[in-house]
Amino acid sequence: NIYEKNTITEDGQLMLKKAEKDQIETVWDRYQAQLPQCGYCEMGLSCRVCNMGPCRVDPFGEGPQKGVCGADADIIVARNLGRMIAAGAAAHSDHGRDLVEVLENVAEGNAPGYAITDVEKLKQVALDYGINIDEKAPLRIAGELAHAMQGDYGTRKKELTLVKRAPKKRRELWRNAGIMPRGIDRETSEMMHRTHMGVDNGWQSLLLHALRNALSDGWGGSLIATEVSDILFGTPKPTPNTVNIGVLKEDEVNIVVHGHNPVVSEMILQACQEPDLLRMAKEKGAKGINLAGLCCTGSELLMRHGIPVAGNHLMTELVIATGAVEMMLVDYQCIMPSLGTVASCYHTRMISTSDKARFPGMEHREFHPDNSRELARELIREAIENYEQRGQVYIPVEPVQSVGGFSVEAIISALGGTPAPLLEAIKAGKIRGVAGVVGCNNPKIRHDHGHVTLTQRLIENDILVVDTGCAAIATAKAGLKMADAIRYAGPGLKEVCGALGIPPVLHMGSCVDNVRILILASALADALGCDISDLPVAGSAPEWYSEKAVSIGTYFVASGVYTVLGPMPPITGSMNVVKLLTEGLNDVVGAAFAVEPDPEKAALLIRRHIESKRRALGL
Template sequence: MAFSDKILARSIDPSVHQMLDRAEQLGLETVWDRYEKMLPECGFGELGVCCRNCNMGPCRISPFEDEGPQKGICGATADIIVARNLIRMIAGGAAAHSDHGRDLAHTLLLTAEGKSGGYEIKDEAKLAALAAEYGIATDGRGKAEIALDLAQAVYAEFGKQEGALQFTRRAPEKRVAQWQKMGIDPRGIDREIVEIMHRTHIGVDNDPVNLILQGLKASIADGWGGSMVATEISDVLFGTPEPVRSTANLGVLKEDQVNIVAHGHEPVLSEMILAAAADPDLVAKAQAAGAKGINVVGMCCTGNEIIMRHGIPLAGNFMQQELAIITGAVEAMIVDVQCIMPALGDLCECFHTKFISTSYKAKFPGAVHMQFGEENGLSIAKEIVAAAVENFGNRVPDKVFIPEEKTDCMVGFSAEAIIKALGGTLDPLLDAIKSGAIKGIAGVVGCNNPKIKHDEGHVELVRELIKNNVLVVNTGCNAIATAKVGLMLPEAAEEAGDGLKGVCQALGIPPVLHMGSCVDISRILVVCAAVANALGVDISDLPVAGAAPEWMSEKAVSIGSYVVSSGIFTVLGTVPPVLGSPVVTEVLTQAANDVVGAAFAVETDPVKGAGLMIAHMDKKRQALGI
């Protein structure tokens, strides 16, 4: 079938072309249409030079010298305004990841106290390992007892006033020493976020470099704090991911079943939805309603969480959330927090789909709210699934259109799983890096953004990397993009350079390793720390690089900041709102090298972006003498 140039220009994914064509037929608006209506976007916003932090303004600095004001009413220059705005984005992102981590700590606490409904401690080995890290006694103690101490210790990290965050000490000693030297070794997770809000208030911190340092500090509290808590505690409660095969793309929706899309981020909800969907009574009800069963699929990072632990199929990434509803085959879109478009409400009104919000933190127009709580998680999840099953009868067959596309993938490479795949030790990986079979490791992450042809930035950059023998580890919407094009299959080693191909074939792994959701970028940090420690160097000495080819969220700003703060050169595929400040631009792209041993680069061409990463790896290899 032929599609219009407009549709073809929006995505590389054939399922998206079909659904956008369908949307046009039905007169429905999507994120791409709204983006086009927004153009041209505000230049002041693009440059980061508008400030709304007090009511003397709003102020904005003219980017063109002869025109308009060069200082805000308080006297803030473009440099100050841009730095303040940037770190407020970091605060937003770090808060989102960390609050997710806090929810997991809360679930562990309730579970240890025997107060949660349906949860259990699934990975006792990880529980014991984390307890040891926190100096919690394990000998002769039951898992609930240990978990209680661990939950309280982890919970305390958020409001901690003194001392370091425990997980930051997983970083190499040199790295921690550098953080301490620069004054960016974070204290309590919440504290660093609060301090950003304080410093960016009218008349507080007006030194762009000092502001950025606090941004980095808060971001470290995210990557090595809140996000790492989210990952580790999720593993304790739901199991540490191991390689599992599944399928990805909108074709995972089934015409003859009750389709439930679990969308958002926290596995606390989605794990219970899965358990509820397996309930024999609910399955029987679905069958009585004429369905063959209940088909739960994931979307965005919730999708990553459940595909990697259970092999639950993944319907798509950020830009596909509306398209799932337009299939007309979704009985319920169940959401918790983060990256859920408020547009879903209006869209669900055009179909029978029930849009069910579950978190008191995240309510949406057009959604039915069914408050979720860990105390009786399973029973609420059953009510939610029952609502989906009851809705099956309302489906309008004429409105159903499910694209066929779905691709097999092998996912679930936690740090533990990678070491297992290597035969229990990092040595084969180190040897491959030393021999040059693997040039380096790239962490590729981040969102989708209509500024970039959907998935093209992700897929082209990753293809270019593996072609050049760079092992790719990825998370989030990048992971989903690469799963959909088959790069997460061992057979994809054929697309890799000879060195990487050999390693992948010997180990039976794909050249692109799925490490999870966006909070699971903490897993990438753990792998980098382990490799650096094994070689007796800092992370900034390693032939590693990061990229966020299609990033858009504040979380991505925090991620980029903690990845750079960890010593990893990072390429951004969309321009961050900082170019209005020459100082901030210089600090992020140059001076950061002197502070944390790494910096950002911006490159909107994915192949060129990969080129920058490869050149960086070559430079690091040379310095290491390998």
């Protein structure tokens, strides 16, 4: 049936049925209504960069082969891809900037409710920035660090500070290829400049700058986002949690946070735990206040506090259709503008919180570092009031157990303080290699099918999987992160994970936390004295949809990680671009992309790649 065709998840199928009954339009309905999607756009062959256009190039060679300005298919495709990467890098990096601003406000005493939680990490990152930390109070270090990080964002000729964490060989490669990232904003701004009509019309030079732009995200904006989040809210440690729509509770006030930046969700969490508000909830007849997450801000809370996650990207409308959510608070990114309409059919109050993100049908209550604590309390009070308005609820499944919180620090500590045991297991062949499975859901792919199937095939074949974002939520829902999930793993991986007491699939966080995978890969490369591109590792994004995912895939490849995409990016209009991205980049950065929508085949590609890297290392 149609429900099973759309999603592999039981909660998704049952909720789709419920949504149909309630006459709720979902992302799948709207996708169907768009079909067939524009073939020119699918191939990247349409251009609306300027007002002499819009233009399109005929892929069959019969109609026009150039836009009004004279741009051919190669230029148009490369320009479009470059702009996708610029948007993705901007999204992650601006998220990072918001955290730096909170750090600055904490240092100045203007952010009640926020604090420095991980002083060790603050000091370590400050040292990376060359800040003298001797005899300085944490708040003073925090102020200096925030200032230094702001410097990384702006115009500068130097290299980004944190690229020093990449292996030496990799940095030399970036310098020689001319793709070493400078300012974080600079690279995005330069991409917008280069893709203006009449600027960079070399498809190769455009794509090289696209690599640099993506690196400014992976080794800049996203890395800052993760590090400052750890400093402010704590570096994750392994924590049990529960996932799927069953984490909502019939007899409690359900509050859901959706979006990305922990700056809002952490304050909501604090408020949900305050005794006077809990008392108030009980007075209203609820057993308590139940906070659950969606998407990446959900993963942020899951990683640090074991807060349950109700679902990933394609589940966000369906969570509201339970009728059990008193309030959903959103910040930014991946929040479908349809959510307000869905909520209008139920009692759910929808709150937007960021000065840069508004949505139809939502009430706007803006969070700033100085008002966050009070505003969070006020909103939770209102959510509790709303409990009385609740109608019938439908929560059709039981939650699934999972373990998350695998920061690099936590992994190294599980290994006994050094990456050596993991390397030994890889050398001995018990673990063949490590694969990152990351990214979104996309209605073009059966929901969660790509993530779960690929992950199963990999762990069966003794490949350790690390995951983030919506992929990480998918495999958790599928039970691959339960303590006893090692029963799904091959014999070697089962033995190693069993001895360490970890699942074969490690939740490393939200999408900005993909940098944790980069740092892990760098640690392995350093320990082996090689480059990241020599390692038996791979990346994949089986169900990606967002511009952020394009930036992530690109910085993975530019960092030396072979990366397999599920859905095809809009580049097939230029064979030159396709060839460069899937083959030519091997000569530039020692890694390239592959595209394979079938996760069974993607698993084979990754296994083949990992085995070839093992052979090259003599393993």
